[in-house]
Amino acid sequence: MPAQRTRIKDLLSAENSGDVTGPVNVKGWVKTVRSSGGVAFVQINDGSTLADLQVVVGADCPDYSLVNGLTTGCSVSADGVLQDSLGRGQKFEIVAASLELIGGADPEEYPLQKKRHTLEFLRELAHLRPRTNTFGAVARVRNAMAFGIHKFFQERGFLYIQTPIITASDAEGAGAMFRATTLDLNNLPLAEGLVDNDADFFGRPAFLTVSGQLEAEIFAQAMSDVYTFGPTFRAENSNTSRHLAEFWMVEPEVAFCDLDGLAQLAEDFLRNLFSHVLETCPEDLAFFNRFYDKELVQTLEDIANSDFERMTYTEAVAALQASGESFEYPVEWGADLQSEHERYLTERKVGRPVIVTDYPSSIKAFYMRLNDDGETVRALDVLVPRIGEIIGGSQREERLDVLQRRMAEAGLDDAPYWWYLDLRRYGTAPHAGFGLGFERTVQFATGMQNIRDIIAFPRTPRNAEF
Amino acid sequence: MPAQRTRIKDLLSAENSGDVTGPVNVKGWVKTVRSSGGVAFVQINDGSTLADLQVVVGADCPDYSLVNGLTTGCSVSADGVLQDSLGRGQKFEIVAASLELIGGADPEEYPLQKKRHTLEFLRELAHLRPRTNTFGAVARVRNAMAFGIHKFFQERGFLYIQTPIITASDAEGAGAMFRATTLDLNNLPLAEGLVDNDADFFGRPAFLTVSGQLEAEIFAQAMSDVYTFGPTFRAENSNTSRHLAEFWMVEPEVAFCDLDGLAQLAEDFLRNLFSHVLETCPEDLAFFNRFYDKELVQTLEDIANSDFERMTYTEAVAALQASGESFEYPVEWGADLQSEHERYLTERKVGRPVIVTDYPSSIKAFYMRLNDDGETVRALDVLVPRIGEIIGGSQREERLDVLQRRMAEAGLDDAPYWWYLDLRRYGTAPHAGFGLGFERTVQFATGMQNIRDIIAFPRTPRNAEF
Numbered sequence: 057m058p059a060q061r062t063r064i065k066d067l068l069s070a071e072n073s074g075d076v077t078g079p080v081n082v083k084g085w086v087k088t089v090r091s092s093g094g095v096a097f098v099q100i101n102d103g104s105t106l107a108d109l110q111v112v113v114g115a116d117c118p119d120y121s122l123v124n125g126l127t128t129g130c131s132v133s134a135d136g137v138l139q140d141s142l143g144r145g146q147k148f149e150i151v152a153a154s155l156e157l158i159g160g161a162d163p164e165e166y167p168l169q170k171k172r173h174t175l176e177f178l179r180e181l182a183h184l185r186p187r188t189n190t191f192g193a194v195a196r197v198r199n200a201m202a203f204g205i206h207k208f209f210q211e212r213g214f215l216y217i218q219t220p221i222i223t224a225s226d227a228e229g230a231g232a233m234f235r236a237t238t239l240d241l242n243n244l245p246l247a248e249g250l251v252d253n254d255a256d257f258f259g260r261p262a263f264l265t266v267s268g269q270l271e272a273e274i275f276a277q278a279m280s281d282v283y284t285f286g287p288t289f290r291a292e293n294s295n296t297s298r299h300l301a302e303f304w305m306v307e308p309e310v311a312f313c314d315l316d317g318l319a320q321l322a323e324d325f326l327r328n329l330f331s332h333v334l335e336t337c338p339e340d341l342a343f344f345n346r347f348y349d350k351e352l353v354q355t356l357e358d359i360a361n362s363d364f365e366r367m368t369y370t371e372a373v374a375a376l377q378a379s380g381e382s383f384e385y386p387v388e389w390g391a392d393l394q395s396e397h398e399r400y401l402t403e404r405k406v407g408r409p410v411i412v413t414d415y416p417s418s419i420k421a422f423y424m425r426l427n428d429d430g431e432t433v434r435a436l437d438v439l440v441p442r443i444g445e446i447i448g449g450s451q452r453e454e455r456l457d458v459l460q461r462r463m464a465e466a467g468l469d470d471a472p473y474w475w476y477l478d479l480r481r482y483g484t485a486p487h488a489g490f491g492l493g494f495e496r497t498v499q500f501a502t503g504m505q506n507i508r509d510i511i512a513f514p515r516t517p518r519n520a521e522f
Numbered sequence: 523m524p525a526q527r528t529r530i531k532d533l534l535s536a537e538n539s540g541d542v543t544g545p546v547n548v549k550g551w552v553k554t555v556r557s558s559g560g561v562a563f564v565q566i567n568d569g570s571t572l573a574d575l576q577v578v579v580g581a582d583c584p585d586y587s588l589v590n591g592l593t594t595g596c597s598v599s600a601d602g603v604l605q606d607s608l609g610r611g612q613k614f615e616i617v618a619a620s621l622e623l624i625g626g627a628d629p630e631e632y633p634l635q636k637k638r639h640t641l642e643f644l645r646e647l648a649h650l651r652p653r654t655n656t657f658g659a660v661a662r663v664r665n666a667m668a669f670g671i672h673k674f675f676q677e678r679g680f681l682y683i684q685t686p687i688i689t690a691s692d693a694e695g696a697g698a699m700f701r702a703t704t705l706d707l708n709n710l711p712l713a714e715g716l717v718d719n720d721a722d723f724f725g726r727p728a729f730l731t732v733s734g735q736l737e738a739e740i741f742a743q744a745m746s747d748v749y750t751f752g753p754t755f756r757a758e759n760s761n762t763s764r765h766l767a768e769f770w771m772v773e774p775e776v777a778f779c780d781l782d783g784l785a786q787l788a789e790d791f792l793r794n795l796f797s798h799v800l801e802t803c804p805e806d807l808a809f810f811n812r813f814y815d816k817e818l819v820q821t822l823e824d825i826a827n828s829d830f831e832r833m834t835y836t837e838a839v840a841a842l843q844a845s846g847e848s849f850e851y852p853v854e855w856g857a858d859l860q861s862e863h864e865r866y867l868t869e870r871k872v873g874r875p876v877i878v879t880d881y882p883s884s885i886k887a888f889y890m891r892l893n894d895d896g897e898t899v900r901a902l903d904v905l906v907p908r909i910g911e912i913i914g915g916s917q918r919e920e921r922l923d924v925l926q927r928r929m930a931e932a933g934l935d936d937a938p939y940w941w942y943l944d945l946r947r948y949g950t951a952p953h954a955g956f957g958l959g960f961e962r963t964v965q966f967a968t969g970m971q972n973i974r975d976i977i978a979f980p981r982t983p984r985n986a987e988f
Contacts, residue, residue: 061778063679063746083778084746085949102777103745104679131949133778158778159920159950166948183941184948186744195745199681206672213529213570215665220979221687221730221753222700222768224986234688234702234723236730238757241703241710241717251707257700257757257767259984264687264702271979271988278652279569279661280529280550286753287687291704291723301723302688311568312527312549312599312624454625475649475988482632482650483551483597484625513686513737518725520690522737522941 059135065104067138073148076138082109082150083158085187086130088170089123096123097143098155100132103192106339110141110149119155128170129161129187175509182513182522190347193340194510197333198498204332205285205306205494208325214281214308219268221287224260225472232291233263234301264289269489270423270476272309273452276487277479283308285494293517297506300495302515309489315425315434315451318488319411322438322447323364325492326409331360333501341501349503356501359440362408369415369432372397375405392419398437398444409440422466423476424450425486426458436490443500449490456480525601531570533604539614542604548575548616549624551653552596554636555589562589563609564621566598569658572805576607576615585621594636595627595653641975648979648988656813659806660976663799664964670798671751671772671960674791680747680774685734687753690726691938698757699729700767730755735955736889736942738775739918742953743945749774751960759983763972766961768981775955781891781900781917784954785877788904788913789830791958792875797826799967807967815969822967825906828874835881835898838863841871858885864903864910875906888932890916891952892924902956909966915956922946 059081070076084102091097094115099108111134113123126132133156141149163169168184178185185191206216222236238257239245245252253261268284275282284307291301308321334341334356345352367375376387376397385394393401393412402410414432417424424433434451453459459480463470470477495510508514513522525547536542550568557563560581565574577600579589592598599622607615629635634650644651651657672682688702704723705711711718719727734750741748750773757767774787800807800822811818833841842853842863851860859867859878868876880898883890890899900917919925925946929936936943961976974980979988 065679083951085744103681104747129949131951158952159946159948161948168948183740183944184744186741187949192744195681195683195741199683202682202684203672203676206669210669213531215569215661216668217661217665217978218668218753218770220768220981220986220988222755222981222986223988225988232704234704235707236700236702237707238698238700239707241701241705241707244707244710257759257983258981258986260986262986274649274988275652275661275978278551278650278658281570287684289688289702293723302686304684478649480625482625482627482634483595483653485549485597486624512683512741515686515688515724517723520686520688520724520726520728522686522689522691522740 063104064100064102064107064109067109068105068107068148070138070148073138073140079135079137079153080150081133081135082111083133084109084131086126086128086132088128089126091123096120096126098123098126098132098134100134101187101192103186103195106189106193106196106343107146110143110146111136111152111155112149113152113155117152117155119152122155122157125157125160127161127163127166129166129168131158132156133158175506179508179514189343191509193343194498194502194504197337197340197502198510200333200336201329201498201501202285202494204329204336207332208328209283209308212281214283215275215279217268217272217275217282217284218286219265219271219284221265222258222262223265224258224262225270231266233266234289234291236262236264266290267305267491268307269309269491272307272489273479273487274475276309276311276489277483277485280311281308295517297508298496300507300511300514300516303511304494306492306494307489309487311485311487313451313488314486315413315436315488318449318451318490319364319366319413319436322411322436322449322490323409326438326440326447327360327362329497330356330501334360344503348505352503355441359409364438365406365408365410366413367401367410368413369393372401372412376400379405390416390418393437395444398439399441402439402444403441409438412437412439417462420450422462422468423452423459425453426462434488440500443496446497446500447490447492449488451486451488454480454484454486456484529570530566530568530573530575533575534571534573534614536604536614539604539606545601545603545619546616547599547601548577549599550575550597552592552594552598554594555592557589562586562592564589564592564598564600566600567653567658569652569661572655572659572662572809573612576609576612577602577618577621578615579618579621583618583621585618588621588623591623591626593627593629593632595632595634597624598622599624641972645974645980655809657975659809660964660968660970663803663806663968664976666799666802667795667964667967668751668960670795670802673798674794675749675774678747680749681741681745683734683738683741683748683750684752685731685737685750687731688724688728689731690724690728691736697732699732700755700757702728702730732756733771733957734773735775735957738773738955739945739953740941742775742777742955743949743951746777747774761983763974764962766973766977766980766982769977770960772958772960773955775953777951777953779917779954780952781879781902781954784915784917784956785830785832785879785902788877788902788915788956789875792904792906792913793826793828795963796822796967800826810969814971818969821907825875830904831872831874831876832879833867833876834879835859838867838878842866845871856882856884859903861910864905865907868905868910869907875904878903878905883928886916888928888934889918889925891919892928900954906966909962912963912966913956913958915954917952917954920946920950920952922950
């Protein structure tokens with residue numbers, strides 16, 4: 057009976073080759089093959105770790121004749137014994153007792169040859185790019201961070217809530233949305249000359265969510281500590297290296313929590329998340345540090361080890377105005393901070409992450425709690441070096457009368473928010489929450505330049521392939 | 523300085539009241555208030571656990587006068603010392619040193635009064651129902667199962683992959699889909715008399731995914747062991763207690779895995795998942811067992827402790843035909859098994875879960891691996907008592923020529939599947955995966971009759987509220 061497949065990660069993480077007793081079986085895809093003196097060296101990868109496993113196929117192996125047919129991209133199975141490698145570049149290797157070619161990859165046609173490909177080229181091959189070092193590493197780091205997020209909140213007693221994707225409400229009161237419809241666009245039912253929304257699946261127009269916040273507030277007002285982690289959507293025609301039409305967002309929401317408590321949660325969360333990825337993905341991060349961003353690991357370690365600074369928006373504006381810097385965008389109280397301002401604050405003013413609080417109400421959403429000054433709201437942004445804002449959040453307005461006034465000022469109709477207002481009518485409580493864009497955070501943790509290389513199959517204007 | 527909020531779950535899980543030293547602070551929502559002999563007993567719940575905490579407010583408490591204003595649904599904060607309860611029904615209670623009313627709930631208006639409400643009534647109040655015992659318990663069980671799923675796969679070295687929600691492909695080759703569009707339905711751009719899809723956001727029609735399987739296969743063919751866990755959609759006009767238009771699905775996909783390996787994974791997964799919920803949610807399950815399904819815990823324990831039976835579809839048909847039962851739907855080779863057949867097999871024929879394999883190709887999807895008999899495919903369904911099918915999966919067709927022939931027979935055009943076929947052109951390998959409907963599984967684990975009570979905000983025909 058053949059040995060069960062062992063993951064390459066598990067083999068390579070052995071202390072000594074002798075710890076792995078008896079023959080093992082590995083399966084994966086061929087990265088490279090070279091022959092020297094009647095011995096073939098086949099590098100195979102199974103995605104479990106960045107490192108390839110070297111399989112040594114000697115002329116005495118009964119399957120040695122297969123070696124000529126092995127090319128990059130083939131899938132293979134090899135049985136053999138783990139032993140210390142005599143060659144450079146790897147600690148262990150397998151000496152093949154048998155070898156099987158499972159699936160070929162015609163070298164005339166297989167698009168991923170040994171040479172380095174551009175990220176742009178690989179974006180067109182999103183079905184094959186996970187087999188490359190870069191995208192394998194992105195997948196592993198992304199996985200580690202996703203699970204690290206769940207672990208952080210679960211260990212702290214937060215409940216994971218799945219808020220709806222299809223919704224009739226819009227958390228931001230703005231932001232272009234996708235409509236989800238079953239209407240036949242070539243045969244639209246009409247009512248009084250306009251589209252008959254009553255004939256649509258939900259009997260009304262429905263959209264893809266831009267945020268689970270409002271629904272998470274519902275659960276916070278019953279379960280106290282909750283978080284969401286799911287896909288969100290923006291139908292904006294943005295073709296940048298930082299925008300996706302479909303991305304995942306993490307949104308904790310905490311009852312009986314004020315802005316100070318939220319700032320502490322955000323700091324604990326980010327430091328824990330970057331510590332977690334440093335601990336669980338050292339090889340992948342070393343790879344990114346080497347090939348994509350020489351300061352990556354240092355930056356992540358700095359964040360994991362820093363106390364975050366706090367300052368108010370008003371203090372931030374004063375610091376920017378006193379900086380003597382010439383910014384592209386003018387700094388004045390009442391205007392939103394631009395990326396250049398955020399980076400100055402975190403990189404040069406304080407030299408570590410900074411949490412800016414209490415922004416002018418005029419530039420923030422209606423649901424943020426109004427301060428007693430009547431001009432600022434209990435909002436926060438967490439700014440980190442190199443990118444600026446990574447988290448945005450707020451204490452929510454829990455006072456019914458103030459919330460209704462703010463909605464009226466924002467030109468919002470009460471009616472669709474009847475349930476949101478009910479939360480303030482019945483057992484209202486201070487509560488607060490933030491949002492973290494998952495892909496932007498993985499982008500930050502990997503040093504990748506383009507967010508389209510962080511998500512498996514990016515959705516952007518004119519692009520929904522795969 | 524006031525004590526930090528302590529979760530009621532943490533207080534009630536103490537061995538002895540004396541283990542919790544000093545004053546504590548609890549915050550939550552009032553369930554009931556009763557007074558007796560100048561002492562008020564306030565039951566409060568914070569969602570962390572099913573049990574309420576009894577707060578005893580004596581006449582000597584400086585905030586005793588607040589008690590008259592406390593009604594069901596109010597949010598409160600209480601400081602005091604944990605002590606053994608003299609009354610019946612609880613082990614511990616808090617004797618209030620101080621009490622604060624945070625948010626009122628007018629008893630004339632608050633819809634959730636002390637009396638029992640029907641689930642149908644509560645469905646209209648999905649923003650308040652998490653405050654009830656039943657929906658709080660559903661939220662906790664759902665959370666435990668979601669994290670249990672992640673934990674199971676992470677501990678086994680699977681990578682969590684987020685497959686796209688918006689897609690141009692359709693895994694089932696069938697199934698009604700929602701279109702995601704930014705076109706203005708009242709001002710549709712036309713090209714040659716039909717809707718101009720080129721003007722839509724993605725430059726083509728795009729839809730909400732019915733399954734992440736095909737994209738998960740991409741990642742399995744690079745990372746070996748992966749799983750998805752995310753929302754999926756069906757635009758079917760089904761108004762039943764088992765159907766949602768938006769639901770979450772778990773889909774592992776494993777390279778170098780055949781149907782036997784998949785069956786073992788499915789068995790390990792289900793047994794682990796039900797063990798996990800039994801271990802982590804004993805109080806909530808006891809609640810469901812008491813009020814919703816007297817055999818619930820026994821059923822879950824049986825599954826957690828059973829070896830699952832295996833039989834082929836052909837054997838299953840023979841067993842059904844030999845059963846002497848009169849079924850509503852006739853049993854004949856080539857017809858799909860109905861729920862009544864599945865339940866007979868698992869409940870009466872074998873008395874434990876059963877994995878049925880090798881279904882007729884004519885009733886299964888094109889991507890399932892064809893057996894050498896040319897008539898059956900390497901599909902499996904896992905059947906469990908009380909509901910029948912809980913998991914469906916298959917070994918996938920990894921042979922390019924067979925897959926193309928099966929697609930042609932199914933009337934599918936090759937072109938949109940170019941990348942799916944590429945996986946068979948370059949380093950193809952046997953692989954297999956299954957899908958588990960998350961809500962149906964939570965429904966099973968709670969004994970709830972209607973799936974609309976399992977998801978926070980159900981989406982069904984004509985219903986997208988909240």
